[in-house]
C-alpha cells in the first residue's frame with residue numbers, strides 16, 4: 001500500500017499527460033467533425049444525383065467498417081504505398097493521422113444525425129412561414145433552426161459519449177493517450193512495472209470525463225425541453 | 229367589384245391534371261365554401277391562391293390587381309410573391325404552429341418581422357411593438373384564449389391550437405382568409421369551438437374561403453358553395469340550392485354520404 005502511495009505522483013503525472021492527449025484528440029475530432037458532418041449532410045441531400053450518390057457511398061463505407069481499420073490505413077497507407085509519409089514521424093505525426101481518421105469517421109456519423117434533424121422538421125413549418133410572408137432565411141433562422149437542434153442534440157450526445165471511449169482506439173497507432181500511459185506501468189516505465197492499479201485509475205478518468213459530459217449534454221437537452 | 233377573381237386555374241402534377249380550368253369569384257365580405265371528395269383538388273386550389281403552388285395556367289386578381297398571370301411570369305421573384313401572398317391568409321388542417329413559440333409569439337412573429345422592414349421602425353420601435361402586442365392580445369381574446377397567451381402549442385388542445393393558428397393568420401390582416409379543412413384533425417368534441425370562431429368571423433364580414441367536410445356548417449355559414457370533383461367545379465350556387473336540391477347527379481351522390 002505504501003508502495004502505491006509512493007508511486008502515485010509518478011503515475012498520476014503520466015496519466016495526466018496521457019489524458020491531455022486523449023482530450024486533445026476528442027476536441028479536435030469534434031471541432032473538425034461538426035462542420036465537416038454538415039457539409040457531408042448537404043452533399044447527401046443534394047438534388048445533384050451524382051454528388052448525393054457518391055456522398056452516400058462514402059458514408060456507407062465509413063460507417064460500415066471499423067474505425068480501427070480506418071486508423072491503420074490512414075496512418076500507414078501514405079508511407080507504405082505512396083512512398084510519401086505525409087504524417088511525419090513521432091507523436092505529432094501520429095496525432096495528425098489519428099485526428100484525420102477520427103474526423104472523417106465521426107463526420108460521417110454526424111452527417112446522418114444532421115440529415116435526420118434537417119429533414120425531420122415538417123414541411124408545414126416552412127409553408128406556414130411562407131404564407132405569413134416570411135422570407136426563406138427568416139424561416140430558417142426563426143422557425144426551423146431550433147427545431148433542428150432539438151432533434152439533433154440527443155443522438156449527437158450519444159455519439160459524443162461514444163467518442164470519449166473511441167479515442168482509446170488511437171492506441172493502435174501508438175498514440176500516447178491515456179490508456180497507453182496506464183498500460184505502460186504493466187510493462188515497465190518510470191521504474192514501475194507489473195502494476196495493474198494504474199489501469200483502474202485510467203478507467204476512473206474516463207468515468208469522470210463521461211460523467212461531466214453527460215451532465216452538460218443532459219442540461220442542454222433539458223434547456224430544449226420547453227417545447228415539443 | 230369582386231375582391232377575388234380566379235380564371236382558368238390549371239394545375240398538373242406529373243401526368244395528373246389536378247385542377248382543370250377552375251374559375252371563381254368572390255365578393256368582399258362573402259364566405260365561399262368548397263366541398264368535394266378526397267383528391268378532388270380542394271387543397272391544391274387553396275395552395276395556388278396562397279402561392280404555395282404555381283398554377284400552370286390562369287390568372288388571379290385581387291381588388292382588380294393581377295397578382296398572378298401564368299402568361300406573364302415577370303414579377304414572380306421571391307420578394308414580389310411575398311408581398312402578393314399577404315393578400316391571403318391560410319389556416320392549415322394540421323395547424324402548423326411554431327412549437328418553440330408561445331401562443332402570443334406565434335401570433336406576433338410574422339408581423340414583427342415585417343415591421344422591422346419599415347423605414348420608421350428604428351425611431352418608432354417601442355410604439356410599433358406595443359401595437360403588435362396589443363393586436364395579438366385582442367386577437368387571442370377574440371378566439372377565447374385570453375388565459376392561454378403564454379402557453380406553448382404542446383400545452384394546448386387541438387381546438388385551441390387551431391384557434392391560435394386563426395389568430396396568427398388574422399394578425400396580418402389578409403383580404404381573404406382561406407381554411408383547409410380546419411377541423412379535420414380535431415376530435416369531434418373540439419370541432420364546435422373552432423367552427424364557432426369561424427362563424428363569428430363570418431358575422432364580422434371577413435372574406436373567407438372554407439374547404440370543409442362539415443356539411444351543415446358549410447350550409448349554415450356560406451354565401452356560396454362550390455362542389456368540386458376530379459379537378460373541376462361540378463356545381464355551385466346558393467347553399468340552400470346546392471344542398472337542398474342539387475342539379476348534378478355527382479353532387480347528389482356526394483351529398484348522400486353525409
Ligand SMILES: Nc1ncnc2c1ncn2[C@@H]1O[C@H](COP(=O)(O)OP(=O)(O)OP(=O)(O)O)[C@@H](O)[C@H]1O
Pocket residue numbers: 241242244246264265266267268269270271272273
Ligand atoms: N405535390 C404533389 N405531387 C403530386 N401529386 C399531388 C401533389 N399534391 C396533390 N397531388 C394530387 O393531387 C390530387 C388532389 O389533391 P388535393 O390535396 O388538392 O385534394 P383534396 O381535394 O384537398 O383532397 P382531401 O379532401 O383528401 O384533402 C390528388 O390526387 C393528389 O394525390
Ligand SMILES: [Mg+2]
Pocket residue numbers: 270271272408409
Ligand atoms: Mg385537402
